[in-house]
Amino acid sequence: MANESSYKKTLKYLIILMVLSIIVVDLSIILIPDEHFQHAVAIISLNIAGATATGLGIIAVVRHGISGSHGKSYLFLTIGIALWFAADLGILYSYFVLHVDEFERITVLDMLWYSGYLFLILHLISIIRTIRIRNLSVTITIISAIIIGSVIVNFGDFLPLRKSFIVGGEIDVAEINDELSNFAVTILYPILDLCLIVPSIIILSNIYRDYQHSVPWVLASLSLLVNAIADTGYTIDYLNGSASALPWDLFYIADFIIMSGALYWYNKYHITDHISKKNKRNEFIN
Template identity: 25%
Template sequence: MQARLEKLKSQKFLLFSLTVTGFAILIAEYIGKETAIVFANWIFVPIPGSMLILAIISAKKHGITGNHGKAWIAFTVFSACWFIAEQVWLVEELFYHEKTFPSGADFFYIVGYPAYFIFAILYLKPFKSAISKKMIILSSLVAIAVLVPDLYWTLENSTDEDQFSIILGAIYPVSDSIVLVPAIVGIRLFLGGKVNFLWTLMFVAILLEVAADTGFQYFSLDDSYYTGHPVDILFLWSYLLFSFGIYDNIKIFGNKMNSYKDRESLR
């Protein structure tokens, strides 16, 4: 009973956090573009920063042995890369007034993708008996269905860019489609009752990130994107979902090092 009350409390706090963050961005955008740019840049410090801190705590609890420990090390690398990317973006835009694409931030964003993919594969490993070939094929088809129009759209509308920028821009939809496969599999496991809701946030979060990336590309191509644009709400929500997913993991396992054997805790 106590565990259910704690989960309900966590879910309510998550909903509150998502609502407040979304309204904060919309209010800043309503005040004016310059306010939105400054506010959004600075809010991308504490929210991704919280995700990184929680990832470090989780990685420290699980150690470096076993697939679970390795999974959280990979996620910590992912969190660190994207946190650094956000700060590079902030410095280049607010202090150096430079273009944020292409920029040094892209290196860290791109390096983060394989780290997340490794995490997702290791994260799903204890449920491999519940993952069918059909599930993997369907997830891959969905990812391809997202990739093809996004990639075509990016390449078709980037003819005025230099070759490096075109290649860099194409890397994002490809990377998004790759991490989308384990994310869809993870969500499918939740729908099948294999894992609990808050654990599934680790996959819903990347789903939101892919949606945000698609929106970012669309608005960037028609020159209507700016930091603080409403599409940034999805990026922030993605970081929040990751944070709550990690926090739930920490609460479930505590100091248990044999967490992979504790399958019932995930339901």
């Protein structure tokens, strides 16, 4: 009971801190009247949030090590977040040094985001391998609902064809060919988000009774959900021919802040407990 009371107290303050951070940062950006300055502040804020999450991930890996399933899990998670942060650093460099807004174009930075998804998926798979699937029917029902909803939301905007593709009542084949690669790259994001959300649901629906372990997964899953909302919104804007960094940057900032909360919990409880047990084993052996 004492531990659970400590968990609840920490969680309360952690949630307050995360919510206040998101509100303060997002409102500070929204209230900036100048569009260019607003975008610049959003990019800087995004990178600060990304650096924080990456730093907490690195601390987790250093403290825990990479041995065992959990060690690999922390490593995959940290690499995934670091790759996303590297892509955001690329946006920062392009905007302030090259004076190019990479957010509105398909570039090599997308490969960094794609790679980040790969490692985050590996992270989720490594966690699933350590848990027992108890609620199979509930898990399947929730996953099915999410997949169907995602397909409806993301793919419902594909048709009819964008007006820019149609010239004089006929389909402009040249225009379609020019934008086909951009379209394919952009639409992959909601698909990759689904690859993150589905295993997250599997984990959440099977460890939610374990208070200590469920908290970071609730936070991490919420983080991925916020990221999915932003990707979906940006994809819809792109399909409508109005791709823009805002307001979706605000969601990505919140994504990193919430993930930082999950990593803080990992460091404070999971890894600290692991180190404590490891030290006790070493003392017993010696």
